Amino acid sequence: MPELPEVRIYKKYFDSTSLHQKIKGLKASANRILETPKKTLNKKLVGEKFEKTRAHGKYLFARAGDNWLVLHFGMTGDLHYGKGEPPEHTKLQVLFENDYCLSFQNPRKLGKVGLVNSVQEFIEDKGLGPDALRISYDQFKKAVQSSRGTMKYTLMNQKKVAGVGNIYSDEILYQTRIHPETKANQLSDDKVRRVYDATRRILRTAIRHKGVEKGELPNHYLIPYRHGDKKCPKGHDLKKIKVSGRSTYYCPAEQKKSAK
DNA sequence: AGTACCACCTGACGGC
């Protein structure tokens, strides 16, 4: 679920619920998703306020005092702000002075929670590429044309571009009529331009439509058809293959490997 | 530099 658009939506939710309130307490389940010990989280966060958030690719950061809380959702997750019992699978609760609580849910425990001093450093340590909505065309072009792998792999490679995952990469390739196994370094400048434009358009549209889970994407999008009757939005047969180990849906009628 | 495969986890779904 959480690729760039979903994380941007979490950010908005975080901003509208949890900024500028004193943190009264924390509850973290002892779990592998914690990258920073509970004690440290407590020491650094209690008494502080979240002042602002940032998103980079699939990561969300919230600054409190001298630290940034880093949230990564893995394949499943959500934020919930409310009073009373936290939702199921809550791994971290941040309790505010008004007795409301921000809960970070992570059913499959594939996410991560921790504290860092610098967002920039974190991004560099992870080797993340530029955020998919902030990358310039020149950077993008270089990232694509220097890649010897497939387009699918390239778009999903967080070291090249941060934020695009399995389903949005399928969408981008569908809308630009590129076969997912096309070699990235064989793409013409013109095609790269179209992929760049499509990426921005699709990610922005998805944010506006509240993401894959909570909203509804336009009906000419491929994504809603992944689990349907195996037809693309135009009625052609969809094909499902594995590309670098990930389930990949594409429309053989429109996405040809040899397309100019 | 890429790819293929495994691991980490849990829930949902289809087949029997």
Next chain:
DNA sequence: TGCCGTCAGGTGGTAC
């Protein structure tokens, strides 16, 4: 109804 295998939109490590 219930059990079982398979799959799921994440990353990270390994060996080739």
